[in-house]
Amino acid sequence: MSATFQVGIVGVGNMGGAMAQRLGSLGWAPWVHDLDAAKLEGLKPFGALAPADIQHAASNSVATIVCVVDAAQTRDVLFGPQGIAAHLQPGHVVLLCPTVAPEDVEAIAAQLAGFGVDAIDAPMSGGPARARDGSMSLLVAGADAVVARCEPLLQALSNKVFRISTRPGDGARTKLVNNLLAGINLVGAAEVLALARRMGLDLARTLNVIGQSSGQSWIGTDRMRRAITGDLAPRAHMSLLAKDTRLAQQAAQSVGFEGPLGPLAAQVFAAALDAGLADLDDAALLQFLERHPC
Incomplete structure (x- = not known):
């Protein structure tokens, strides 16, 4: 060929x-x-x-x-x-x-x-x-x-x-595992930056520290950079990680597994959709958690 x-x-x-x-x-x-x-x-x-x-x-x-x-x-x-x-x-x-x-x-x-x-x-x-x-x-x-x-x-x-x-199917399983972790990491990043702002810290400087330290995650750094500047033009809609974390939980249930963090992350994304953020970039999770602490 x-x-x-x-x-x-x-x-x-x-x-x-x-x-x-x-x-x-x-x-x-x-x-x-x-x-x-x-x-x-x-x-x-x-x-x-x-x-x-x-x-x-x-x-x-x-x-x-x-x-x-x-x-x-x-x-x-x-x-x-x-x-x-x-x-x-x-x-x-x-x-x-x-x-x-x-x-x-x-x-x-x-x-x-x-x-x-x-x-x-x-x-x-x-x-x-x-x-x-x-x-x-x-x-x-x-x-x-x-x-x-x-x-x-x-x-x-x-x-x-x-x-x-x-x-076929194992690619989907691997993707759901990956995206569940991405969702957990993004919820965690938004949570700690919401806390940082409440503490009176400069968010850009705080994220610089996290990005070079043990709390770093690619999705957290990428999305929170945008969130800090208010850039919520959708590259990855909130609805996508809401769907993916929900599917990951269904897959977990199908094999009899329940972890402590996955269900919570899925709940946060579902709540963000209920708040009308489906069409925003998932970086909007920072503003959501600041206004609607779970």
């Missing part, structure tokens, strides 16, 4: 759009689709194509990256009234990038197999900037032969491809 091949991306929000820019910069010219036409227009300067008939585009492609929000949207893209699965050639590979429940990944992969289509469980982590420069983490679970067919694409997307297992 050549170094590049025809690939599509369905869902070009923050992460999908950044991946399209990444592939475009490397000469892949991916086709893209999204319900927001403005997003498609914004990607054309990067070499992306925006076909009117995505079923036809998908049928002539080697792989399709699905980068929507949840399992319901994924099923609609693949199996809904305008779904592409029935139009894909045998051996086509669908990369499932949303953070969804492991059982949903397993069920979707099995349904795709009924069409002769292969699936790679490929959730990602790191945010749009890292997706754009190819340094995001890509968690890959799928049959060895299928992954090998998509190796050029995986390497183009990320220089941090983690081979999790041959079983």
